[in-house]
Amino acid sequence: MSEVQTSKQLLDHYAGQVYADAAAAKAAGTPVGWSTAIAPQEFFETMGLPLVYPENHSAVISARKRALGFLERAEAYGYHADICGYMRVNFGYLLEGAKGDADVPPAPVPDFVVCCNNYCTMIVKWYENLAKELGIPVFMIDMPYNPEGVVDEPRVRYIRAQFDRLVGQLEDLTGRPFDRDRFREVMEVSRENVRLWKRAFEIVSHVPSPANGFDFYNYLTLMVFMRGRPETTEVLRLWIREMEGKIARGEGPFRDAQERFRVMFDGIACWPQLAHTAKVFRSHGINITGSNYPDGWAVQYETGDLEGMARAYASVANNMSLERQVAKRVEIIRQGRCDGAVYHMNRSCKVMDFLTYEAQRRVFEETGAPYITFDGDQADPRVFVAAQFDTRVQALVEMMEARKGDGR
Amino acid sequence: MTERMRIEAILRELFEVAARPGVSVAKRAKRGKPLVGVLPYYAPEEIVHATGMLPVGVWGGTADISKANHYFPPFACPLVKSALELAIRGVYDGLAAMMVPCLCESLTFFGQNFRAARPDIPFVPVVHPQNRRSPEGVAYLRAEYQKVQARLEAIAGRKIAPGDLDSAIGIFNDHRRALRAFLEEAPRHPSLVLPGVRHAVVKSSYFMDRAEHAALVGELTRHLKGIPEGESGRGKKVVVTGIMAEPEGLMGLFEDVGLDVVADDLAQESRAFRTDVPDGGDPLERLARRWSLVEGCSLAFDPGKERNRILLELVRRSGARGLVVLMMQFCDPEEMDYPLYRKDFDAAGIPVLHLETEPRMSLEQARTRLQSFAEMI
Numbered sequence: 170m171s172e173v174q175t176s177k178q179l180l181d182h183y184a185g186q187v188y189a190d191a192a193a194a195k196a197a198g199t200p201v202g203w204s205t206a207i208a209p210q211e212f213f214e215t216m217g218l219p220l221v222y223p224e225n226h227s228a229v230i231s232a233r234k235r236a237l238g239f240l241e242r243a244e245a246y247g248y249h250a251d252i253c254g255y256m257r258v259n260f261g262y263l264l265e266g267a268k269g270d271a272d273v274p275p276a277p278v279p280d281f282v283v284c285c286n287n288y289c290t291m292i293v294k295w296y297e298n299l300a301k302e303l304g305i306p307v308f309m310i311d312m313p314y315n316p317e318g319v320v321d322e323p324r325v326r327y328i329r330a331q332f333d334r335l336v337g338q339l340e341d342l343t344g345r346p347f348d349r350d351r352f353r354e355v356m357e358v359s360r361e362n363v364r365l366w367k368r369a370f371e372i373v374s375h376v377p378s379p380a381n382g383f384d385f386y387n388y389l390t391l392m393v394f395m396r397g398r399p400e401t402t403e404v405l406r407l408w409i410r411e412m413e414g415k416i417a418r419g420e421g422p423f424r425d426a427q428e429r430f431r432v433m434f435d436g437i438a439c440w441p442q443l444a445h446t447a448k449v450f451r452s453h454g455i456n457i458t459g460s461n462y463p464d465g466w467a468v469q470y471e472t473g474d475l476e477g478m479a480r481a482y483a484s485v486a487n488n489m490s491l492e493r494q495v496a497k498r499v500e501i502i503r504q505g506r507c508d509g510a511v512y513h514m515n516r517s518c519k520v521m522d523f524l525t526y527e528a529q530r531r532v533f534e535e536t537g538a539p540y541i542t543f544d545g546d547q548a549d550p551r552v553f554v555a556a557q558f559d560t561r562v563q564a565l566v567e568m569m570e571a572r573k574g575d576g577r
Numbered sequence: 578m579t580e581r582m583r584i585e586a587i588l589r590e591l592f593e594v595a596a597r598p599g600v601s602v603a604k605r606a607k608r609g610k611p612l613v614g615v616l617p618y619y620a621p622e623e624i625v626h627a628t629g630m631l632p633v634g635v636w637g638g639t640a641d642i643s644k645a646n647h648y649f650p651p652f653a654c655p656l657v658k659s660a661l662e663l664a665i666r667g668v669y670d671g672l673a674a675m676m677v678p679c680l681c682e683s684l685t686f687f688g689q690n691f692r693a694a695r696p697d698i699p700f701v702p703v704v705h706p707q708n709r710r711s712p713e714g715v716a717y718l719r720a721e722y723q724k725v726q727a728r729l730e731a732i733a734g735r736k737i738a739p740g741d742l743d744s745a746i747g748i749f750n751d752h753r754r755a756l757r758a759f760l761e762e763a764p765r766h767p768s769l770v771l772p773g774v775r776h777a778v779v780k781s782s783y784f785m786d787r788a789e790h791a792a793l794v795g796e797l798t799r800h801l802k803g804i805p806e807g808e809s810g811r812g813k814k815v816v817v818t819g820i821m822a823e824p825e826g827l828m829g830l831f832e833d834v835g836l837d838v839v840a841d842d843l844a845q846e847s848r849a850f851r852t853d854v855p856d857g858g859d860p861l862e863r864l865a866r867r868w869s870l871v872e873g874c875s876l877a878f879d880p881g882k883e884r885n886r887i888l889l890e891l892v893r894r895s896g897a898r899g900l901v902v903l904m905m906q907f908c909d910p911e912e913m914d915y916p917l918y919r920k921d922f923d924a925a926g927i928p929v930l931h932l933e934t935e936p937r938m939s940l941e942q943a944r945t946r947l948q949s950f951a952e953m954i
Contacts, residue, residue, distance in 0.1 A: 247916030251652060251907055286707065290682045293707055293878055294913035301882040301917060309708055309878060313717070314679045316688055316702035323720030327706060330713035491689040514650055519909065522650050523686035527693045 176408035177387070183400050184390045188274045191219045200280035200342060203299065205292050206393050207465055208285035208310060209332070209482055211359055214397035215352040216339050220283065221276045225393050227258035231440035231548040233272040239265065240549055254517040254548025256295045263302070281305050281342065287312040288465060288487035289520050306342075308335055312483040318490035320483045328479035355397045356472040362396055365405035367467050370459075372412045374505050377421035377428040378458045379412035382447050385463040386438045392466035422456045429454030430569050433502050433538075435461055435529075436513035436521050441550035442558075449559055453566050459505025461486055461498055487520050494524055495531045502536045508569045510540035511562070516552045539568035580800045587797045588774055595777035596825070598784040599668070602633050605786065611673035611733060613701075616660065616687065617820075618844055618876050620678050620703055621864045623745040623854070624726050626787065628733035630673055634783025635660050636845060639824050639936040648690040654683035654907045655935045656820070661687060665694050674699040674732050676725070680876040681910050701728050707878040710869045718865035726861065742860035752791040753850035756782065759798045760847065764814070764839040764895070766807040772838040773828035779846045812837035813954055816892045819903035819911060821845035824936045827903070830944045834951045840895040842888055843903070848874050875910035885918045892927055898954040899928035901947070906935040928954050 174182075195201045202213060204220040213220050230236050236254065239261025244250055246264055248257050262273070269275025284296035284307055293309070300307035310331050313324055336347045369388070373380040388408060391401040415421075421428045432450075434457045439446050450457070465485050470477035486497045502510065510532065512525050529540050541561040546552035594601040606612055613625045614635040622632040637659035645662035663669060675698050677688035692700045703725055706714040730736050756779060763770040770778075778797070782790045812835045821843055822828050831838060841847045854867045871877045873887035892900055900922060904911055915931070922929045930950040932943055 247919050249904075249912040249915075252909055252912050290680075290685065291909045291913070294875070294910055297878065297880050297882065298913060298917060300880045307880045309880070311707040311714070311878075313704040313706060313721075314685050316677075316679060316685070316700075316704065321720075321724075323717050327708075327713050327717035330711075330716075331708060334711065334713070491693060516652060519653070519682045520686075523648075523653060523682060524689055525650070526648055527690060 176404050176411055179404045179407060180388060180391060183395065183404065185274075187219075187394050188221065188269065188276055191221050192275060192277045194219045195277045195280070201277050202281045202283050202308075203276070203279040204283040205285050205289070205296065207288055207468065207482070207485055208283050209478065210397050211352065211355045211478070212332070212335055212339060212347075213283065214355045214359075215348060216343055216345070218339070218343070220394075221279070222393050223259040223276070224255045225390060226262070226274055226276050227255035227548055228437075228440050230258055230262070230273055231550075232443050234441060234550070235272045236441060236548045237550055250549070251516075253291055253295070254546050256291075258548050259295070260298070278303065279305060281308065283308045283310070285310040285312060285482070287482055287485045289518075290314075291519070306338075308338060310335065312488060315483065315489050315493075318493040320480045324483060325476050325479050328483055329475055332475055332479065353472055356470075356478070358399055358402065359397045359468075360470070360472055362392065362401045362405060363467055363469050365402065365409065366392055366463075367469075369405060369409055369412070370464070370467075370504065372409060372416070373458055375412075375416050376431075376506060378431065378456055378505075379415035379420065379422065380456075380458070381422040382450060382457050383434075383438055383443065385457070385460060389463050389466065392463070396466065396468075423451055423454075426451055426454050428456045430508045430566065431456050431458040431506055432565070433457070433459040433461070433498065433505060433507045433510040434513070435498065435510060435525070436515050437462055437518060437547040439513060439515070439545035439553055440547055442545065442553045442555070445555055446545075446558065449562050453562060455562070455566070459501040459507050461494075461501060464497065464501065491524055491527060491531075495528050495535070498528060498532045499535045502532065502538055507536075507538055508573065509538050509565050511565065512540060512542040514542050514544050516544065516546040517548060537572070539565060539572060541565045580803050584769060584797060584800045584804070587793055587800075588769075588778070591781040591793065591797075592774065592777045594781035594784050598633075601781075601784045602631075605631055606671065612671070613729070613732075614669055614672045614675040614698075616675070616677045616684055617656070618678055618680050618684075618849070618874075619705060619868060619871065620676050621722050621725060622676075622787075623742060623749050623860075623864060624722065624729055624737070625676065626748065627737045627741040627745040628726075628729045629735060630729070630733055631786060632676070633672075634845075635669070635675070636783070636821060636823070637936065638663060640666070644694075648694065649686075652907055654681075654905070656905065657683045657687035659936055661690055661694065664691055664698070669695075669698065672698055674701050674729065676701040676703060678703045678705060680705055681908075683907075683909075699728070699732055701725055701732075705868055709871075709878065715862065715865045715869055718868055719859075719862050722861045722864055746854045746860055746863060748788050748791070750853045752782065752787040752794075753853055755791040755794045755798070756850045757847075759794050759801075760840070762798050762801045764837070766801055766804070767812055767837045768807045769801070771828075772822075772831040772836065775838055776822045776828045776846070783845075811835065813899075813951055814839040814895065814897040815899050815901050815954070816840045816842065816888070816895060816897045817901045817903055818842035818888060819844070819934070820905040820908060822903060823934065824938065824940075826940050827934065827938075827943065830940060830947050831901075833944065834948045836901070836947060836951050839897050840891050842873070842884075842891060844874065844876070875914045882914075882917055884914055885921045888918050889921060889925060889927070892922075899930065899950065901950070902929060902931045904931055904933050906933055 242261035243257035637656040679685040873884035
């Protein structure tokens with residue numbers, strides 16, 4: 170790549186390349202997989218098996234305002250409109266013949282699927298259905314929920330044993346031995362990328378923040394798709410350098426506005442209305458300087474430590490107790506120096522919604538940061554009501570102003 | 578007392594328990610047994626029994642929801658939402674503990690919200706593995722059950738003596754067999770064991786001691802076998818599938834429109850006792866192995882979708898003319914299975930009625946749909 174490129178341009182290049190690479194691999198006879206978003210990709214990267222991520226695919230389709238047709242296709246097939254919008258877009262895409270176009274990335278039909286339920290329970294059903302409908306194997310990596318916020322030893326042993334089993338399954342699939350040296354390299358790259366990802370969080374917390382609104386959600390694509398690849402290291406390093414440059418020059422997140430307020434955005438972005446939500450935030454000088462969502466990919470372990478890796482993947486915040494989820498949000502609000510919080514009551518995502526009310530009360534009690542909740546969806550454009558969002562954001566602004574006026 | 582009178586007496590007793598679980602449970606609490614609330618599905622109730630406590634089913638109800646709205650959004654599963662409402666209102670006060678399996682998101686976060694809302698009632702979570710057939714899955718679940726055992730022993734204030742758990746397993750397996758035998762016999766007596774009665778016989782088991790229930794159901798089945806088969810051909814035979822045959826009055830509609838339930842695939846009914854705890858070895862491991870034997874349930878990882886085959890076979894074997902899907906509102910696991918088995922039923926030319934259920938549903942609308950279905954099949 171040319172040196173004059175920005176991290177955003179590089180990001181777009183690599184993100185676009187993923188689908189082309191997967192299609193090329195498939196054409197060359199390499200099995201291609203579809204995977205849940207926070208699966209231990211290290212094993213597949215080591216084996217050179219390309220993975221495509223349906224959730225990201227559905228998010229892109231939704232952000233490009235193409236979800237509705239796919240949603241309706243899946244609903245006509247019998248999927249209830251109450252179920253996850255990403256899943257419905259994904260099945261709609263398959264039912265429409267899995268064809269890409271200018272807006273819809275051309276995800277090839279998979280030869281196998283990888284399901285890790287460390288942040289979602291419903292996803293087990295999604296992947297079961299993919300495996301059955303396509304007649305392909307599913308590699309199920311089960312990470313039991315941790316109701317008391319601790320990944321206990323029996324859980325670690327269980328997950329570790331599944332890793333060992335997975336290695337054998339991948340050797341059978343490819344007819345090649347699992348290369349332990351290559352595995353260490355992939356773990357090392359993944360570890361570095363997670364370190365950089367965490368470092369980016371720290372830099373974003375600078376006042377004013379060098380990152381703009383939903384930036385994190387954009388760069389997240391790399392953490393989903395290429396957490397084990399040097400390309401991600403390259404982009405994240407460049408992004409961090411760019412942000413450091415902005416801090417040195419005293420630049421904030423917006424070209425045309427000051428950063429007046431900093432908020433934590435809780436949950437997945439409202440992709441179908443991304444432009445509207447971003448515009449309303451910017452019009453009030455609101456910047457997002459923390460989110461529980463991108464933090465999910467900060468899977469930290471030591472290279473070579475499979476038990477540590479099991480524990481890290483099982484410790485994704487959604488897989489944790491209420492107390493741990495509250496503590497994580499308090500930490501994000503403090504680190505991001507947030508003045509308030511915006512909770513997305515995302516109709517698709519029951520795993521996030523079902524603790525939101527109690528979590529937000531407790532987070533408020535600890536931080537005093539005012540909060541609002543709005544109704545939306547990560548994929549289905551029919552849920553969000555602009556007037557509700559706008560009014561609630563206005564209310565949040567008033568609460569944050571009042572609190573700042575108190576001299577806090 | 579004639580056989581028919583005894584049958585009617587037992588049915589009345591069980592019907593009463595199912596209709597007023599609170600009364601039945603209170604009576605048992607007075608006998609000095611601590612009660613443990615048990616949320617659905619596949620909880621190791623044998624461990625509760627072995628500690629000398631009585632497991633009591635918690636499957637929600639028809640309560641008006643107000644307090645639970647502070648925890649769950651409007652689109653949450655009505656079962657857990659009403660269970661939380663009842664918990665906050667104090668209906669479960671006096672329970673020694675609440676055992677909560679985490680087999681779906683609704684249950685998982687019911688557990689967390691329950692613990693937040695009622696920290697005074699001990700919370701006993703159970704997290705089943707989904708790679709449940711592998712040795713590591715069984716080993717993990719055994720360890721999880723061991724933790725449950727230690728919790729329950731601390732709550733009961735007594736250790737499970739050697740042999741107690743094996744004997745509890747025996748009692749529960751006998752109970753499962755008794756219910757299966759009853760459901761085999763029931764279709765031969767369609768005018769006695771009406772759909773609502775059938776449902777009540779099974780439902781009552783959640784609010785009684787299992788040995789006591791097994792004895793009553795066993796006696797009922799014996800008497801049923803002793804009388805001539807009821808007249809057939811009046812009702813049209815159907816199979817029902819879903820989570821449960823609620824709210825109250827729903828099964829009465831089947832009777833009204835002339836539908837006989839000849840078999841079920843409900844989580845609260847047949848799925849709960851289709852699978853016995855296997856023989857041999859350490860009792861906790863036997864309990865864990867039961868989960869690995871479960872087949873065709875929306876809550877258990879089923880990559881081959883055995884449920885499609887099991888449901889089709891159930892309909893064919895029972896001579897049913899169609900399938901009624903009692904789709905509990907906002908139930909992801911059930912909603913995800915539906916399009917796939919529906920496709921197989923359509924291909925086989927077997928009629929399917931999809932009926933969305935929730936505690937405050939309009940029974941009149943349901944009646945119209947069931948009526949048209951009964952006319953169609």
